[in-house]
Amino acid sequence: MTSMNNGPQPIGNLLSRLEETHAVYRKTLEAAALPGESIRDTEERLRAEHEAVRPPQYGVTPPKPPVLAKTVMRCPLESDRQPDFFVPGLYDVATKDNRSLMDVAVYRLSKRDKRACEMIRYDLPSGYVEVTAGRYGMASVWDYDIVLMMVSHLTESMNLFKAGRGQMPGRKFAPHTSDIAKFCRRGDGGRQTDDIEAALDRLQGTIIKSVREIPSRNGKRNVREVESEGLIGLYRVVSRTDTGKVSSVEITAPDWIYREVTSGAKPDVLTVHRDYFLIESGLGRFVYRLARRAAGKTDAKWAFKTIYEHSGSAGPFNKFCFTLRKIIKANELPEYTLQEEAGQKGPLLVMRHKDVPDELLEPVTGS
Template sequence: MIQRCSDPKPIGDGLSAALARLEAARETHRKKIEAAALPGETFEQAETRLQHEKGQGARVAPDGSAKSDLSPAMIRKPPKGDEQPDFFVPTLYDVGGRDSRSLMDVAVFRLSKKDKRAGEVIRYDLSDGYVEVKAGSDGMASVWDYDVVIMAVSHLTEAMNRYREGRGDKPGRTFRPYVSDILKFCRRSDGGRQYEEVEAALDRLKTTTVKAVRRVKGKNGRILREASHEGLISDYRTVSQAEDGKLLSVEIEVPKWIYEEIVSGKNPDVLTVHPDFFLIEPGIGRFLYRLARRAAGKGAARWSFQTIYERSGSTGEFKKFCFTLRKLIAADDLPEYLLREEDGQSGPQLIMRYRGTPDLEISAGS
């Protein structure tokens, strides 16, 4: 039996099909790289990073981002319904996050979820004085509790901007959000326990105080010593449903030093915070972002592991702290900043560089 071959196709048709397949593969590759790119990362940087991770056992997370199996990710998945609505007027949670620059290079909170550190004191010796963080009987405020302070700073700054532009009244020290607004701003789910934890966080924020002592030059040239001592919030009041205790709303009084810092000057000393900051899971990762945001800005900064350890308020061993720090460097998914370790005369150094920037001169940390 003789099997007849089908009529041959023109060479041009086969070439067109091959080119179409190649173009489709390129488009798939492009979408994969763009989906895995970190905030501020260029296409080329993301492609290089993924190729490097592939050789070290990389995997793709459910949200499309590439993670290394050797290094746990810092960023958790956002909760359901996390998308911001496209409104013309910002809601209480739809305002860009801002933090007080004066407190971004020391931890005025604990970084551990487990160790409550009730009654403890952390002291940071600085070049012009020192800062003491004192915890009350409810425990020291955590870096996750501090999200509420960031929200208050953000809305106070926004209100002052509107006031200076003639679009609103001058804000007072009392901030009145709904609990649902707090959870939405901090990118947390609205489960029942989250509502309970908000009031507990307010207890810790009120009883965690910051004492700052600085040496300043007076008008006559004499060196003066200034000291201030206030809580991370001054006071609060909550309204709950009597039947089940579910929190409905809160009133938070911003401490005087934060209020004066934002209201008194023409250019408040605050810095924007990337929305993904609230998704950073480990406490040390959150501290690193705040440090990089202040020290590196849109450029780069170099800090020794030892100085970062001292400024973090960590109670663990320095060796274990370095191990954790290197895991975060390997994960390299901090919003906006690349992390790299280098050797230095005083020990290992952390290089924090804004993503997408060239190799600029690196400023040294304290």
């Protein structure tokens, strides 16, 4: 005799089914997430893509899509808005960036174009810089977040050492993947964890070659100084979870970063606003770093053409200008306001710190 099961179901079974369905749905979103994209962002993007490709019903005029405000910043994660003040973590230190590399892009700004085995060259007044990518692809500006974390903790450790509150920092840095996700203000799903190992491959395979002409002591002829090293040194996966996911890693700081942070009376680094990690656009991130380096606490002006040349962009100049003007129109970057101004040889980008009154600003023209 077959039993009928049409009556009320136990609430425990229903909750269990709902939890299983939610877990499957979340895994689907994590698998589809783009680098730096939160679960909420992924859900909204997939819904918009579905609406865009769904065919209209016969005889029914499809509604016009809503007009959304242009933005270059993503919303912070819910866990990021409510930090646990009782559990200090690696992500609590201020974000630092290497000053010498803030006005040229030593990474790609595109999420899609991997630029494997390609090279970018920047001609500078005292020499040039070459960025060469390995077979895994060129490191992206989002991969570089791991370098920012490494520089930040190396700087913090060096400050503690100078204050007599710690030992001289070594070159090895061993964060947990959850610390990396928290520091970079990303989600900590499975897709994000898998991306960390791939990011380390690209960072290690992206080589920075610096060539400088230095005046000799006798003044007769210049000395050519050449240095070539990856964005990171060696790395290894220290541990994995029961499901095979990367749990913690060990990264060796390259000599050029370790030397610039630990040698000298003051590390050659600048503090970066924590909302930098919420900037979605690769070019937006580069513009913020440029403003932080060139404008500082005042203002600076750089030609669109010069920014294009320093960004390593592989696209045409007119498309670059279109993207840059969208960032200027949104005007959402942390700490700085952006404005376009006409110049004698083309448009200029004016970058101004938000905390300085207009009457105290003196125009400073970038190279």
